[in-house]
Amino acid sequence: MVASSFQCVLAIMSPAGEKCTGESRSTFMSSMPQTRSNLALQAYEHIHCKLWNGELAVGSKLPEVALAKEIGVSRTPVREAVAQLESEGFLVQIPNTGSFVRMMQRDELDELFDFRMHLECYALELVIQSADAKLIQKLGELCAQMFDQIKQAYKSEQVDPVADGFVFTPHWHQLDARFHELLLQSANNRWIQRVSGQLHLMSRIFMPGRIIARNENSWHRAIRICRQHRGIVRSIRNGDLKTGRDTLCLHIDQGRHESMAFMDWIEAHINDKPAQRRKLPEEQANMLENILHLREVLANQVDA
Structure with a gap:
C-alpha cells in the first residue's frame, strides 16, 4: 500500500520533459578577507x-x-x-x-531561522519584481534534479522503499543549497549575498539528517521539500508574492522544527x-x- 501510494505521488510530481541537467554544487562559501595568504x-x-x-x-x-x-x-x-x-x-x-x-544555544538557533526567513522572503520579493525566464528555468532544473534523486533511489534494486527509506546524500544537500543560493543571488543585493553563506552553513551544521530514521517518513520529507521548491518556482513564474512567501516561510519553518528536534535528540541522549x-x-x-x-x-x- 505504501509503495503504490508513493508511485502515485511520483507520477503526479514528474512533469513530462523534465530532465536532470548536469552536476550542481553548493557555493555557499563565506570569503576570508583577501589580505589573508x-x-x-x-x-x-x-x-x-x-x-x-x-x-x-x-x-x-x-x-x-x-x-x-x-x-x-x-x-x-x-x-x-x-x-x-x-x-x-x-x-x-x-x-x-x-x-x-x-554548539549553538536553542534560542540562538531559533533566531537564526527567524533571520533566514525574513532574508529569503525579502530576496523572493526582489526576485519576483525582476524575474526572468532563465532564472525560472535554472530553478526548475534544480527541482528536477532533486526529484530525479528520489526516483533513482526508489527504483534502485538495492533499496527496499519501505524498509530502507530515502538517504539524503551530499549531492541532494548540494542541490537543495544551490536552490536557495540561486534565489538569494538573483535578488542582486550585495548585503544579502554577503550574509547568506554564513546563515546557510550554520543551518547546515544543525541539519537533522544524521538522526532521521531511514524509513517511509524520509521519503515523504524528500517529496515535501521538492514540492515546496516547485511551489516557490511557480510563484515566481506567476508573480504571486503572497503564495510564494507563504510556501517559503513554511519550508524554512519546517527546517527550524527539524533542527530543534535535532537539539532535543541531543539532550535526550x-x-x-x-x-x-x-x-x-x-x-x-x-x-x-x-x-x-x-x-x-x-x-x-x-x-x-
Whole structure:
C-alpha cells in the first residue's frame, strides 16, 4: 500500500520533459578577507567544506596537525583559517585545549531561522519584481534534479522503499543549497549575498539528517521539500508574492522544527551511559561523545 501510494505521488510530481541537467554544487562559501595568504584561504576553504559535508560535526575537535597534512601546508595557515571561522561563529577556541565546532544555544538557533526567513522572503520579493525566464528555468532544473534523486533511489534494486527509506546524500544537500543560493543571488543585493553563506552553513551544521530514521517518513520529507521548491518556482513564474512567501516561510519553518528536534535528540541522549550510547549508530555515538567532551571542557574553563 505504501509503495503504490508513493508511485502515485511520483507520477503526479514528474512533469513530462523534465530532465536532470548536469552536476550542481553548493557555493555557499563565506570569503576570508583577501589580505589573508593564499595558503590560509586554501585552509579556510578545506575546513569550510568539512563543516558543510558534516565531516566536522558539532562538538568535534579540529585536528590541526592532520588538517595541515591533508592540505599540504604548515599549521600557521590552518590557525589563520581557524581564527577566521571562529570570528564567523562556527568554531570556539579554548586555550591550551584546541578548537571545536561550536554548539549553538536553542534560542540562538531559533533566531537564526527567524533571520533566514525574513532574508529569503525579502530576496523572493526582489526576485519576483525582476524575474526572468532563465532564472525560472535554472530553478526548475534544480527541482528536477532533486526529484530525479528520489526516483533513482526508489527504483534502485538495492533499496527496499519501505524498509530502507530515502538517504539524503551530499549531492541532494548540494542541490537543495544551490536552490536557495540561486534565489538569494538573483535578488542582486550585495548585503544579502554577503550574509547568506554564513546563515546557510550554520543551518547546515544543525541539519537533522544524521538522526532521521531511514524509513517511509524520509521519503515523504524528500517529496515535501521538492514540492515546496516547485511551489516557490511557480510563484515566481506567476508573480504571486503572497503564495510564494507563504510556501517559503513554511519550508524554512519546517527546517527550524527539524533542527530543534535535532537539539532535543541531543539532550535526550547526552546523559546516556556509555553502554547505551554504544548501541547507537557509530556516527551518532561519536557526535554525542564529542558534544559531552566539549561541554566538560567549557565547564572546566568556567571553574578555572
